[in-house]
Amino acid sequence: MTLPEAFGLDGRVAVVTGAGSGIGRATARLLAQSGAAVVCADVDGASAEAAAAEIGSGGATALGAELDVSDGAAVDALVARAVEELGRLDVMANIAGIMHEAASVADTDEATLDRVLAVNLKGVFFGCQAAARVMRDQGSGSIVNMASGAIDVPTAGIVCYAIAKAGVAQLTKTLAVELAGNGVRVNAVAPGLVMTPMLARFIAGPGGDPATLQAASEQMARMTPLGRMGEPEDIAHAVLYLASDASSFLTGQIVRPNGGVSMP
Ligand SMILES: NC(=O)c1ccc[n+]([C@@H]2O[C@H](COP(=O)([O-])OP(=O)(O)OC[C@H]3O[C@@H](n4cnc5c(N)ncnc54)[C@H](O)[C@@H]3O)[C@@H](O)[C@H]2O)c1
Secondary structure, eight states, X not given: OOOOGGGOOTTOEEEEETTTSHHHHHHHHHHHHTTOEEEEEESSHHHHHHHHHHHHHTTOOEEEEEOOTTOHHHHHHHHHHHHHHHSOOOEEEEOOOOOOOOBOTTTOOHXXXXXXXXXXXXXXXXXXXXXXXXXXXXXXXXXXXXXOGGGTSOOTTBXXXXXXXXXXXXXXXXXXXXXXXXXXXXXXXXXXXXXXXXXXXXXXXXXXXXXXXXXXXXXXXXXXXXXXXXXXXXXXXXXXXXXXXXXXXXXXXXXXXXXXXXXX
8 A cells, every 4th residue: 555645754753652562563563664763662672672673674764662651751761862863753652551450430449540540641641741842842743642432431440541541632632732833733542442462451361261352352343333343553544644744734633443433
């Protein structure tokens, strides 16, 4: 598939968090295929390096970096490294995230609340902050944050995850207003269900039973108007759209690749 020029990222530099697995990995790969030099960052340093090696073997420029997004100073340092080694920052894709074991509001423990907010909300906040400081001086850039369909469909048992993602949506809109005058756009993606390692662990536990996962996938596909679950590439395509000039008139928006599950 050849890309129309507006979707191309030639000469651009992208940082992708959570690039070691699932949606982040597919996004890092696609942004690189579209012409960007990509920094693949993940708390699992080996998976970040593997993503960068895979992208590099395809001929694109990629750096792997171990990064815990809940550490603001480390996020700042990673963005500074991207600018120092690759010259600029055009795309910040804040994709890293975690799920937690199902628990009602009444039964949620404080450690789980703190951990999920630290990674899924503060981690995105730190990524936005570091990118905003570079991009506002540069006078251009696109920040893409990973929200979730959980912001639209309240689901018992995932309150920590849902409130973090709702915060990401509001952070996205606020920052979009703040940076609009600097030529920087800020949008979010709220995916429906995608069978990544994160969702598989949530449904069936670590190393979960394939039959349980298959049955859950079939049930989720039946609940989806388009009749299937999402693939990581479905979400990566939405990120590419928001990262590229193809979306140059979009800011502060939540794009929902979800097969039609919710239509707010
Ligand atoms: N899979 C879905 O159905 C779905 C739906 C909606 C939203 N999302 C969101 O998409 C994003 C990617 O999820 P995925 O499904 O690809 O999961 P995944 O587990 O496959 O990938 C998440 C990646 O983030 C990394 N990570 C976790 N904590 C981190 C930290 N503190 N710092 C840096 N990296 C960290 C993990 O090591 C992993 O590589 C998440 O934000 C998730 O909430 C996923």
